[in-house]
Amino acid sequence: LSHTANYNFFDTLCSKGTITRTFRAFDCHGQSSQCTQRVFVNYEQDYWLKFPNDVIITVCDGTGNYGEPEFNGEDCELLGVSFEDEIFTVVPDACYKIERTWTVINWCTYSPNQPCVAVPNPNPNATSNNPANLVGPTIAPLGTPQPWTPTNVRVNPTDPQTTNYSVFYHGGTYTNYATG
Known part of the structure; x- marks a missing residue:
């Protein structure tokens, strides 16, 4: 044989x-x-990710290390991760603000003809314990067990319903903020 x-x-x-x-x-x-x-x-997308929390810095920190996305179960994926920073030097209640926009692409499912999805994150309040400040969301399919359960929150405090972040499971961009 x-x-x-x-x-x-x-x-x-x-x-x-x-x-x-x-x-x-x-x-x-x-x-x-x-x-x-x-x-x-057949390809089966089987990874989950958690974006970094918004960060409020009270001392000068020039490291630029404000967190990065964490992944779980990405062994059969081909993921590309990048970010762009936009720095604002004149902002209320802070010395500066950095808007870091993360882009995550799963090259196994990427199609240039599909639009990129923006994962929502409202501007944080400069007070660190303000309820409007969200933790970095977890993006995973519905039914994923803890600690990777998809985030389910009101994106803005005035939203009538919560948003389940499993709807963003197929890729997109996310902006997190650092102020100091």
Whole structure:
């Protein structure tokens, strides 16, 4: 018995596609028989992420280290993470404000024809314990157990209903803030 496997139509980075396996058996008279099997591997998005909390800094901190997204279950994903900072030097109740916009792309599902989704985060209040300040949201599918349960909050205190952040599970951008 011999066999070969063809991975020409299989994406090894995202673990999806078709694997073609060919088996050949020989009898005692040297005659052979061949069978081909196609294995279809569907991609299943299976990661969760938590964006960093908004940060209020009371001392000069030039490190720029204000947190970053945390991931869980990303072993079969090809994730790209980047950020852009916009710095405001004239703001009320603070010396400056940094708006850091995170972009997370799952290259296994990315399509340039699909719009990017903005994950909501209202401007924080400069008082650190203000109820309008949200913790960094967790983005996960519905039913994900703790500690990765999707955030479910009122994005703005006046919103009539809460927003379940599982609706943003398929990618997007998120802006978090640091003031000092």
